[in-house]
Amino acid sequence: MDTKRLAGKNILITGAAQGMGAANAEYFAMQGANVCIGDLNLEGVEAVAERINARGNGKAVAVKMDVTRRADNSAAVARTVEAFGSINIALLNAGVNKPRMFMDIDEDNWDMIMNINAKGVLLGMQEAARQMIAQGPMDDHPYKIIPVGSIVSRTAFLDVVPYCCSKYAVLAMIIGGAKALWQHKITVNGYAPGVVKTELWEQLDKDLVEIGMFEKEGQSMDHLAQTMILMKKLSTPDDVKGTAAFLCSNESDYMTGQLIMIDGGMIMQ
Ligand SMILES: NC(=O)c1ccc[n+]([C@@H]2O[C@H](COP(=O)([O-])OP(=O)(O)OC[C@H]3O[C@@H](n4cnc5c(N)ncnc54)[C@H](O)[C@@H]3O)[C@@H](O)[C@H]2O)c1
Numbered sequence: 001m002d003t004k005r006l007a008g009k010n011i012l013i014t015g016a017a018q019g020m021g022a023a024n025a026e027y028f029a030m031q032g033a034n035v036c037i038g039d040l041n042l043e044g045v046e047a048v049a050e051r052i053n054a055r056g057n058g059k060a061v062a063v064k065m066d067v068t069r070r071a072d073n074s075a076a077v078a079r080t081v082e083a084f085g086s087i088n089i090a091l092l093n094a095g096v097n098k099p100r101m102f103m104d105i106d107e108d109n110w111d112m113i114m115n116i117n118a119k120g121v122l123l124g125m126q127e128a129a130r131q132m133i134a135q136g137p138m139d140d141h142p143y144k145i146i147p148v149g150s151i152v153s154r155t156a157f158l159d160v161v162p163y164c165c166s167k168y169a170v171l172a173m174i175i176g177g178a179k180a181l182w183q184h185k186i187t188v189n190g191y192a193p194g195v196v197k198t199e200l201w202e203q204l205d206k207d208l209v210e211i212g213m214f215e216k217e218g219q220s221m222d223h224l225a226q227t228m229i230l231m232k233k234l235s236t237p238d239d240v241k242g243t244a245a246f247l248c249s250n251e252s253d254y255m256t257g258q259l260i261m262i263d264g265g266m267i268m269q
Helices: 019-030 042-055 070-084 107-135 161-184 199-210 219-227 237-248
Strands: 010-014 034-039 060-064 089-092 143-147 186-193 258-262
Touching: 010 019, 010 070, 010 107, 019 034, 019 042, 019 237, 034 042, 034 070, 042 060, 060 070, 070 107, 089 107, 089 237, 107 143, 107 161, 107 186, 143 161, 143 237, 161 186, 161 258, 186 237, 199 219, 237 258
Parallel strands: 010 034, 010 089, 034 060, 089 143, 143 186, 186 258
Antiparallel strands: none
16 A cells, blocks of 8 residues: 555545545544544544544544534534644535335424535535645646435435435535536546445435335345345445545546446446
8 A cells, every 4th residue: 555645645534434435534544644533522533533543643633513503514524634744635424314105205204314414515515625725726736525415316216216316416516516616626526336335325224124025134235235236245444445545646636526436346337
């Protein structure tokens, strides 16, 4: 591993107490990045930061934040700048899912998912960009904003429609944000995981049994792997972190407005 590949990159990562956010934070720091990791779960991000700081390559600070609140987004950006001097990259990863059959979707389900996954990304993009614009363009490389999409940024399933709407919204913000922010030398690119074994999917698997989509826990993931994933296997955060690091690195400088699928061949367009 190139332990200097992300040296000098000061990266804010939301939703980093567990799952892909935590795995990415550790991987970026191993490559020399400084990371400010935010989450509702302060204890969780503090534990991740402790592991990173104990390892000694790259530094980490933890911040409690709710991505649905503008003030929390701007405070997390300010914490990044306070700790590391500037912000270069924002990885907007916090996200939730709660399945409902289409006719059972209520306003609470819609609002909760859209607030965190869509509004949270909008606020994160705006508050990160505001600081990047104030810092002025960097001489050598663009600033980068990386919202996290999903396979359901490009197709919809019948039992998670609000989640699909929120991730289609992320795709729209990647394209619209790229067009709006290049004048400030900020690129916007996202990645779209498929079925990743994290706490989110473990809960989703239980919830899908509860709403009657599957009979037993564990079936939903196997069903998707066998029927929809070309590679016939599920993924883990390790399958995602390389693409995430690439989007943070200088190697992705000449890209903007893109959403990269990391899904074992589920969605091909
Ligand atoms: N797991 C998958 O299969 C999968 C597939 C495609 C996309 N994704 C997306 O990838 C991202 C990470 O997913 P994961 O599977 O690692 O999830 P996860 O549940 O393991 O982690 C998500 C983190 O976000 C935090 N969070 C939730 N609401 C928040 C809020 N309002 N403010 C701040 N933090 C909040 C949680 O506390 C948690 O630590 C999400 O955007 C998710 O939608 C996941």
